[in-house]
Amino acid sequence: MSALTDLGVAAIRNGVRDGEFSAREVAEAFNTAVAGADALNAFIVKTPEHALTAADAADKARAAGETLKPLAGVPIGMKDLFATKGVQTTAASRILEGFKPEYESTVSHKLWDAGAGMLGKLNLDQFAMGSSNETSYFGNVISPWRRGEGDTTPLAPGGSSGGSSAAIAARLCPAATGTDTGGSIRQPAAFTGISGIKPTYGRCSRWGVVAFASSLDQAGPMARDVRDCAILLEAMAGFDPKDSTSLDMAVPNWEAGLSADLRGKRVGIPAEYRMDGTPAEIEALWQQGIAWLKDAGAEIVEVSLPHTKYALPAYYIIAPAEASSNLARYDGVRYGLRELADGQNLQDMYAATRAAGFGDEVKRRILIGTYVLSAGFYDAYYTQAQKVRTLIARDFDNAWSQCDLLLTPTAPSAAFGLGEKVDPLAMYLNDVFTVPASLAGVPAMSVPGGLDAGGLPLGLQIIGKPFDEQGVLNAGLAIEQRAGFTARPKAWW
Amino acid sequence: MSVDTATVKKVASLARIAISDADAERLAPELNNIVGWIEQLGEVDTKDVAPMTAVIPNTLRLRADVITEGNQRDAVLANAPQGEHGFFTVPKVVE
Numbered sequence: 001m002s003a004l005t006d007l008g009v010a011a012i013r014n015g016v017r018d019g020e021f022s023a024r025e026v027a028e029a030f031n032t033a034v035a036g037a038d039a040l041n042a043f044i045v046k047t048p049e050h051a052l053t054a055a056d057a058a059d060k061a062r063a064a065g066e067t068l069k070p071l072a073g074v075p076i077g078m079k080d081l082f083a084t085k086g087v088q089t090t091a092a093s094r095i096l097e098g099f100k101p102e103y104e105s106t107v108s109h110k111l112w113d114a115g116a117g118m119l120g121k122l123n124l125d126q127f128a129m130g131s132s133n134e135t136s137y138f139g140n141v142i143s144p145w146r147r148g149e150g151d152t153t154p155l156a157p158g159g160s161s162g163g164s165s166a167a168i169a170a171r172l173c174p175a176a177t178g179t180d181t182g183g184s185i186r187q188p189a190a191f192t193g194i195s196g197i198k199p200t201y202g203r204c205s206r207w208g209v210v211a212f213a214s215s216l217d218q219a220g221p222m223a224r225d226v227r228d229c230a231i232l233l234e235a236m237a238g239f240d241p242k243d244s245t246s247l248d249m250a251v252p253n254w255e256a257g258l259s260a261d262l263r264g265k266r267v268g269i270p271a272e273y274r275m276d277g278t279p280a281e282i283e284a285l286w287q288q289g290i291a292w293l294k295d296a297g298a299e300i301v302e303v304s305l306p307h308t309k310y311a312l313p314a315y316y317i318i319a320p321a322e323a324s325s326n327l328a329r330y331d332g333v334r335y336g337l338r339e340l341a342d343g344q345n346l347q348d349m350y351a352a353t354r355a356a357g358f359g360d361e362v363k364r365r366i367l368i369g370t371y372v373l374s375a376g377f378y379d380a381y382y383t384q385a386q387k388v389r390t391l392i393a394r395d396f397d398n399a400w401s402q403c404d405l406l407l408t409p410t411a412p413s414a415a416f417g418l419g420e421k422v423d424p425l426a427m428y429l430n431d432v433f434t435v436p437a438s439l440a441g442v443p444a445m446s447v448p449g450g451l452d453a454g455g456l457p458l459g460l461q462i463i464g465k466p467f468d469e470q471g472v473l474n475a476g477l478a479i480e481q482r483a484g485f486t487a488r489p490k491a492w493w
Numbered sequence: 494m495s496v497d498t499a500t501v502k503k504v505a506s507l508a509r510i511a512i513s514d515a516d517a518e519r520l521a522p523e524l525n526n527i528v529g530w531i532e533q534l535g536e537v538d539t540k541d542v543a544p545m546t547a548v549i550p551n552t553l554r555l556r557a558d559v560i561t562e563g564n565q566r567d568a569v570l571a572n573a574p575q576g577e578h579g580f581f582t583v584p585k586v587v588e
C-alpha cells in the first residue's frame with residue numbers, strides 16, 4: 001500500500017469509511033509530513049491538534065455506526081486569508097501579526113461542519129497580492145519542484161495561493177482552500193502540477209475572508225485531481241446571508257455529476273490568447289489539450305474575445321482601487337499592529353502603523369488605487385476601467401452563443417525562479433490568461449497537462465459559463481484522464 | 494499624466510501611509526510605469542457602455558432590522574492594540 005500522504009480526498013474519505021485505516025492514522029501521517037517540511041515555508045501556523053480532534057470525531061462516529069460526514073477524516077490546509085476562530089489569521093501581513101479572530105469564516109466553518117480537520121494556516125502573498133509568493137511578511141514559499149537533477153534554484157510556487165499549491169504538490173495535505181482574485185488559485189495550481197477551480201463569483205461566501213478586491217475575490221478548492229476539487233467545492237459553496245453578493249442557489253452535487261464524456265459540447269479556442277512571446281511548449285500543450293477534448297467527443301470552434309488585451313490594465317485599476325478602500329480598515333485601532341511614538345497624534349499613528357505594517361507590494365497597490373480614485377482622475381481611470389470590464393464580460397457572453405466552454409493555457413510560462421521577476425509590471429503580466437475570467441465572474445479551472453523541457457508542470461485552463469462549474473469540472477476530468485499526469489516533485493526538503 | 498515625487502507624497506498622505514523622501518523617489522518611476530501602462534485603456538471606445546456594477550446579476554437583499562449577534566463587547570475588543578474600560582482607545586484628538 002502506498003503512503004497515506006499520497007492519498008487524495010476521495011481515497012481518504014472512502015478508506016476511513018471502509019475501515020482500511022483510521023482517520024487518526026491519516027491525520028498523524030500528514031502532521032508528520034507538515035512538521036518535516038519547514039524548508040518549503042508553506043505554513044505560517046501549524047495546527048496538528050485541530051486535525052487530530054477532527055480525525056478522532058470521525059473515528060468515533062464510525063465506531064458508533066453513524067453515517068459519516070462528507071469530509072470525515074480528511075485533513076486539509078487553510079489559506080491564511082480565512083478567519084479561523086482562535087487561530088492566528090494574518091493574510092501574510094505584519095499588520096495582522098498576532099490577530100486571533102473571535103469568529104470563523106463561513107467557508108472554513110462549512111468545511112469543519114463537513115468533518116474536515118485543519119493541518120495549519122498556509123502562507124500566501126501578502127493580502128493575496130502577488131503571483132510568486134514573494135510578498136509574504138513570513139517569507140517566501142519555496143516550490144517543491146526543481147528544474148532538474150542537481151539544479152537547486154528555488155522556484156516560485158505561484159501566487160497568491162502558493163502555500164496551498166506547494167503543500168499539496170509536496171503531499172503535506174491532500175487538498176487546501178485557495179482564493180482567486182485574478183488567478184490566485186489557477187496560476188499556482190499550474191506552477192505545481194495540481195488542480196484548482198475558481199467557481200462563479202458568489203458561489204462561496206466571502207464572509208470572514210480577508211478582503212482584497214471584493215468584486216473579484218472568490219474562494220475555491222485546490223487538490224491533486226478534479227474529483228477532489230468537486231468534493232471540496234461542494235462543501236465550501238452555498239448561500240450565506242452574511243455576504244451581500246452570495247448566490248442564493250442550491251449547490252449542485254458536482255462529484256456525482258462528473259463525466260468525461262464531452263459529446264455535444266462545443267469548446268471555444270479564443271484567438272486573442274495566442275500571444276507573441278508565448279513559449280512554444282505552451283502552444284504545443286494547448287494543441288494537445290484541443291486534441292484531448294476532441295477525443296472526449298467535444299467539437300472545437302474558433303472564437304474571438306476582442307477585448308482580451310485590455311483585461312490586465314482594467315484589472316490593475318479595479319483591483320487596487322478596491323484594495324485601497326478595503327485596506328483602509330487597518331488603522332491600528334481595532335486589531336493588529338499599532339505604531340505610536342511619544343507625542344504622536346492620531347493621524348501620525350495611522351500613517352506610521354500602515355507604513356510599518358504593509359509590505360512594499362501592498363503599499364504600491366494602495367497608492368495606485370488611491371491615485372486612480374482621487375479627484376480629477378476617477379472618471380478617466382476607474383469609470384473607464386469599469387466600462388471596459390463590461391465589454392470584457394460581453395465578450396464572454398457573445399462567445400457562449402458559439403460554445404459551452406473555453407480552453408486556454410493557464411499561465412504564459414512554467415514556474416520562474418524566486419527573485420527572477422523584479423519589475424512589478426512584468427510580474428503582473430503573468431496573470432494575462434487568468435484575469436479575464438475573473439473580471440467576467442465566470443468559473444475557471446486549471447488542470448495539469450504535462451511538463452516542459454526542464455521537467456516543470458504546465459497547466460491548461462478551462463473557462464465556463466456562469467454557474468456551469470459542472471461543465472468546467474467535466475472538461476477538466478476529460479483532460480486529466482488523457483494527460484495521465486503522474487509527475488511529482490522529488491522530496492529534497 | 495506622469496507621476497512625480499510630489500504626487501507620490503500626496504497620494505501616500507491621502508492613503509495614510511508614512512513615506513520617506515527616498516521611498517517617494519523610488520516609487521515615482523515605478524508607479525509612473527504602471528500608470529503609463531494602464532493608460533492604454535483610454536483607446537477603447539466606451540461610448541454608450543455602462544460601467545460594470547455587478548458581474549453576476551444579483552438583487553441586493555434586505556433583512557429585518559434586528560440585532561443578530563449582540564452583547565459581544567469583549568470579543569470585539571479582544572484584538573484591540575489598546576482598550577480600556579470597554580472602549581477602543583486612541584491618542585487624544587481634541588485638545
